[in-house]
Amino acid sequence: MPRVIVKPLTSAGPQAGVRPGLALFSFGFRPFFLFGSLYAALLMGLWLLWLRGFLDVPTSVSPVAWHAHELLFGYVAAAITGFLLTAIPGWTRRPPISGWLLLALFGLWVAGRLAVNLSSVTGYAPAAGLSTAFLVAVTALAGREIVAGGNWRNLKVVGLLAAFAASHAVYSWAIWHGGDPAIGARMAIAAVLLLLTLVAGRIVPAFTANWLKARGETVMPEPHARYDSVAVGIGALGLALWVVDGWIVPAGIVGTILLGAAGLHLVRQLRWRPHRTLADPLVAVLHGAYLFVPVGFALAGLALIAGAEDVHRAAVHAWTVGAFGTMTLAMMTRASLGHTGRPLRASPATVIIYLSVLSAAATRIAASLFPAWSPLLSSAAAVAWIAAFVGYAVVYGPMLLAPRRAA
Numbered sequence: 001m002p003r004v005i006v007k008p009l010t011s012a013g014p015q016a017g018v019r020p021g022l023a024l025f026s027f028g029f030r031p032f033f034l035f036g037s038l039y040a041a042l043l044m045g046l047w048l049l050w051l052r053g054f055l056d057v058p059t060s061v062s063p064v065a066w067h068a069h070e071l072l073f074g075y076v077a078a079a080i081t082g083f084l085l086t087a088i089p090g091w092t093r094r095p096p097i098s099g100w101l102l103l104a105l106f107g108l109w110v111a112g113r114l115a116v117n118l119s120s121v122t123g124y125a126p127a128a129g130l131s132t133a134f135l136v137a138v139t140a141l142a143g144r145e146i147v148a149g150g151n152w153r154n155l156k157v158v159g160l161l162a163a164f165a166a167s168h169a170v171y172s173w174a175i176w177h178g179g180d181p182a183i184g185a186r187m188a189i190a191a192v193l194l195l196l197t198l199v200a201g202r203i204v205p206a207f208t209a210n211w212l213k214a215r216g217e218t219v220m221p222e223p224h225a226r227y228d229s230v231a232v233g234i235g236a237l238g239l240a241l242w243v244v245d246g247w248i249v250p251a252g253i254v255g256t257i258l259l260g261a262a263g264l265h266l267v268r269q270l271r272w273r274p275h276r277t278l279a280d281p282l283v284a285v286l287h288g289a290y291l292f293v294p295v296g297f298a299l300a301g302l303a304l305i306a307g308a309e310d311v312h313r314a315a316v317h318a319w320t321v322g323a324f325g326t327m328t329l330a331m332m333t334r335a336s337l338g339h340t341g342r343p344l345r346a347s348p349a350t351v352i353i354y355l356s357v358l359s360a361a362a363t364r365i366a367a368s369l370f371p372a373w374s375p376l377l378s379s380a381a382a383v384a385w386i387a388a389f390v391g392y393a394v395v396y397g398p399m400l401l402a403p404r405r406a407a
Contacts, residue, residue: 022099023400023401023402023403023404024400024401025098025099025102025103025106026096026098026099026403026404027085027086027096027098027102027339028081028082028084028085028086028096028097028098028102029082029083029085029086029332029335029336029339029400030082030400030401031082031102031103031106031400032078032079032081032082032085032106032109033078033079033082033332033335033336033392033396033400034393034396034397034400034401035078035106035110036075036078036079036082036332037329037332037389037390037392037393037396038389038390038393039070039074039075039078039113040071040075040325040385040389041385041386041389041390041393043067043070043071043074043075044382044385044386044389045382045386047063047067047382048379048382048383050063051063051378052379057117058117058118058119058120058121059116059117059118059119059120059127060119060120060123060124060127061116061119061124061175065175065181066116068181068185069116069131069171069181069185070113070116070117071320072185072188072189072192072320073112073131073135073168073171073188074112074113074116075328076192076320076324076328077109077134077135077138077164078109079324079328079331079332080138080161080164080192080195080328081105081109081138082332082335083199083328083331083332083335084138084142084157084161085097085102085141086335086339087199088142088145088146088149088151088154089145091146091149091151091154092145092146092148092149092150092151093149094145094148094149097141097145105134105137105138105141108130108133108134108137109134111130112127112130112131112133112134115127115129115130115131116131124172124175124176125176127172128172128175128176131168131172132165132168132169132172135161135164135165135168136165138161138165139158139161139162139164139165142157142158142161143155143158143161146158156198157195157198157199160191160194160195160198161191161195163187163190163191164188164191164192164195166187167184167185167187167188167190167191168184168188169184170183170184170187171184171185171187171188172184182245183243183244183245186242186243186245187243189239189316189319189320190239190240190242190243192324193235193239193293193296193319193323193324194232194235194236194239196293196323196324196327197231197232197235197265197293198232200286200289200290200293200327201224201228201232201268202224203286203331204221204272204286204287204290205221205222205223205224205272207282207283207286207334208221208272208273208274208276208277208283208286208287209221211277211280211283212273212276212277217276219273219276220273221271221272221273222271222272227264227267227268227271228268230264231261231264231265231267231268234257234260234261234264235261235264235265235293235297237257237261238254238257238258238260238261238297238300238301241253241254241257242254242258242300242304251304251305251307252304252305254301254304255300255301255302255303255304255305256301256305257301258297258298258300258301258304259297259298259301259302259305260301261294261297261301262294262295262296262297262298262301263294265290265293265294265297266294269287269290269291269293269294272287274287274290274291280346281346281350281351281354282330282333282334282337282344282345282346282350285326285329285330285354285358286327286330288326288330288354288358289322289323289326289327289330290323290327291322292318292319292322292323292326292361293319293323295318295322295365296315296316296318296319296322296323297315298315299311299312299314299315299318299365300312300315300316303315310368310369310371311368311369313368314365314368314369317361317364317365317367317368318361318365321357321360321361321364321365321381321385322358322361322362322364322365325357325360325361325385325388326354326357326358326361329353329354329357329388329389329392330354332392332396333346333350333353333354333392333396336396336399336400337399339404340399340400340402340404340405341404341405341406342399342405347395349391349395350395352391353388353391353392353395354388356384356385356387356388356391357384357385357388357389359381359384360381360382360384360385360388361381363377363378363380363381363384364377364378364381367381
């Protein structure tokens with residue numbers, strides 16, 4: 001796979017000259033990162049209050065189903081959309097989606113969130129339809145731009161987006177018919193995790209190499225090679241078998257494959273020289289986020305082999321809170337700096353944001369592994385998560401609302 005260098009737009013790019021009132025909808029990362037972060041904090045606060053009996057969300061689904069749905073198809077979907085609407089113009093050399101089209105897409109996301117959270121009043125059909133329509137629209141727009149730009153190598157991204165949209169249809173179908181939406185949730189986790197391993201395999205070594213070169217280092221991350229394809233392929237196989245939950249292959253065999261994937265992804269990360277990036281939080285946090293990928297594989301494998309549900313919950317949270325939460329915040333902070341014309345330097349506040357989300361992940365994993373301490377640890381994890389995303393909105397919100405700085 002050719003090496004991909006991801007870099008911010010220049011001042012002469014599509015954002016230049018945007019009037020202040022239109023800045024929010026001048027580029028996809030602006031509305032989806034800002035309101036996605038606010039929603040991530042809000043839904044975790046609601047979840048914590050709901051669990052403690054202080055309020056009820058007027059949704060027609062169970063608390064656990066709501067929690068999983070809105071983290072995956074609400075927040076994570078917004079973060080992915082913001083990232084891809086920003087990255088795809090760089091891949092295709094086409095103008096970014098902006099203006100009324102971006103506003104309509106954002107409005108569809110907002111409508112989906114309102115429909116889910118008010119589904120006890122409106123019924124579940126609008127919630128299912130609007131959320132699915134949003135994911136289909138994102139997939140269609142990404143596909144249109146990639147095909148129009150002749151960027152065929154990134155069609156696999158469109159395929160994973162389509163799988164993510166399909167997972168929502170499966171999730172909604174189960175809820176509509178009074179069934180268990182767990183398979184839909186696992187499908188969504190698998191699709192997002194594969195997208196993360198694909199994109200991270202490009203940007204993490206690229207950003208690491210750029211930073212090491214700037215420091216005059218000579219030892220660089222290993223370039224993309226067959227090893228990476230094997231690691232991602234074995235991980236994809238393990239995830240596919242994990243999704244169907246032992247219907248095809250015995251749990252012990254699936255667990256062994258997942259443990260193998262854990263080892264392969266850990267070695268993959270070590271090939272990127274993570275230990276040499278600790279001096280730069282913007283780069284180091286990318287490696288910290290990716291570490292939760294093999295951790296999740298290892299926990300999922302052990303859970304299947306031992307038949308331990310607590311360990312399985314830990315695996316799910318390693319991937320969702322750890323890998324998804326940390327990687328999205330890492331990319332949101334980096335993109336917000338680079339694409340608004342600011343230096344790529346992590347302020348002390350940004351470091352606190354990173355430490356908060358990493359603490360949330362570690363604490364939530366511990367809450368699953370130590371059930372006796374789960375109420376306390378889960379609450380601590382929720383507070384740390386809220387602090388991270390409120391922190392992002394406070395620090396980076398003004399950048400997202402203002403025009404890009406001139407060079």
